[in-house]
Amino acid sequence: MSINEINFNNLRIIHVCKVNLKNSYISVKKNGEITLKTPKVSNDFIQKLLRDRESWIRKQLNIVENNPPKSVNIQDEVLLFGEIFSIDSTEAIELREALEKIDISNISNVLKNYDKFYKKYAQSYIIPRVEHYSYIMNLSYSEIKFRKMRSRWGSCSSRGVIT
Structure with missing residues (x-):
């Protein structure tokens, strides 16, 4: 090389x-x-x-x-669908409550809570849409899994598992 x-x-x-x-x-x-x-x-x-x-x-x-990258102050803001919201907004109530219970000086704890928040938010947003489009397109699936991945997302297995 x-x-x-x-x-x-x-x-x-x-x-x-x-x-x-x-x-x-x-x-x-x-x-x-x-x-x-x-x-x-x-x-x-x-x-x-x-x-x-x-x-x-x-x-x-x-x-x-x-399209410069957006910078987010993780202790005060949350990035959802390309927009920055205050952690005090209605969209981020659960995240704010979780952050109030932990030591925010430990950045790994903060990031874990962000990951949990994003996973829960994604589930509430994506699952109804998958159900809607699977009905329209007459497609079936057995399970939807949410994982933290960088490049591979939205893939289906032969067993009907959407990741």
């Missing part, structure tokens, strides 16, 4: 060459970092790929610039 930097039309791109890859991948992270992962290919192939995908890369960078 080799890592080097490419400057392409005023774009700083990190090129990661991995011999075991079959395809080429371009990603734009939330901090605006552009990564190109390829198998061992020629510089001409890389330049052509970047030329062909330049408009997509710039579109993704524009999305990143126009």
Whole structure:
């Protein structure tokens, strides 16, 4: 594996060459970092790929610039559906009550209570919608599970378990 930097039309791109890859991948992270992962290919192939995908890369960078990450003070605010609510709002009553019972100087306790709140809120929001759409689409499921996952969500098993 080799890592080097490419400057392409005023774009700083990190090129990661991995011999075991079959395809080429371009990603734009939330901090605006552009990564190109390829198998061992020629510089001409890389330049052509970047030329062909330049408009997509710039579109993704524009999305990143126009949607800065929201920062939340976890002791006073809660983030729900992309909006920041005060912990004193009606949406966060359960979270506020849980935080009043614990030592908030221990950040891991606060984060555990946030996770419990989000899980409970997700259950109250998602389960009725799954029931509604399963009825409309004439689909059945056996169980809905809620887990803390970063990238894999909304998947179904052959046994009808939605995670």
